[in-house]
């Protein structure tokens with residue numbers, strides 16, 4: 569589990585926001601303030617499971633949903649909701665959260681399965697804005713405003729479950745922000761979400777999506793070797809067939825090239841047959857040619873035959889397909905220089921990947937009208953900030 573140091577200093581030794589704490593951490597913190605452990609545990613369970621307000625020893629403020637947008641899709645209603653969070657005030661220090669309030673954006677995406685019928689996947693934000701500057705992404709236009717705390721990330725699950733009234737089956741970190749740029753808080757949020765005394769989301773239903781920050785991937789690789797963390801899923805936002813295209817689309821690639829990224833995925837521990845998701849936003853005229861499909865296949869091919877972590881003999885020689893390429897038709901952001909691909913273009917690209925023997929799925933676009941589709945999250949009112957030069961320092965924000 570991530571260290572307790574992730575508890576913000578301001579919260580240590582006084583009242584604590586239970587949404588940012590595992591049950592063990594919350595019980596210990598409340599006990600230190602004089603509450604019997606058994607009572608603290610009951611209060612924690614009742615809050616996370618039933619949405620019941622806990623006693624005052626916990627500094628709980630219900631997440632405030634300021635806006636909800638709904639749009640029909642063939643599989644059900646897509647629900648985008650915005651939760652108010654504190655703003656950053658640079659004049660009071662880098663960590664100060666006394667500025668103008670901000671909003672996180674989250675999307676509930678309906679999925680119809682043959683066994684469980686209609687379920688929802690919750691796409692959460694890990695930051696307000698993002699520093700990664702991906703050329704196809706609406707959020708990138710905002711720059712990074714600030715990273716969210718674990719409590720604010722879990723607050724999005726709480727809002728979906730107890731305010732909007734939809735308990736999601738899966739959680740994907742694919743909303744605003746790069747999770748590896750806020751690693752400690754994201755992993756603390758996952759620890760809270762998977763806690764059996766609280767939200768109880770199976771860890772195999774949680775996916776962390778990254779642009780490929782190798783430093784973060786190395787930390788996550790160690791984390792998933794820990795007991796109870798093995799099944800945490802990883803998705804890589806690849807979006808390009810080669811370094812030339814990726815350097816332009818995704819500035820992070822100027823720092824960590826595709827070959828290094830590929831090696832990291834080849835070395836990725838394999839537990840329980842979890843698939844690696846390779847996300848590929850298909851942009852006409854940019855990354856959708858026959859040759860590009862062959863290059864994507866070359867990137868993915870070495871990922872499938874690898875040694876299973878901690879196994880030997882036949883098990884170690886497991887060569888099952890382990891990477892799935894998710895083709896996502898581009899959702900044009902505001903003022904986009906590129907259009908959405910046509911059905912023919914999407915089908916052609918998928919066909920080429922299949923010819924190359926790549927395991928491929930197509931992501932259906934949902935929520936496009938309300939800017940809730942993939943790569944479209946971003947609050948227009950707080951845009952216009954400068955981006956960070958990733959080639960120098962990917963985690964430092966110099967713009968205020």
Ligand code: SF4
Pocket residue numbers: 698699700701702705706707708743744745746779805943
């Ligand atoms: S695609 Fe993801 S990482 Fe890239 S700018 Fe958008 S939110 Fe950030």
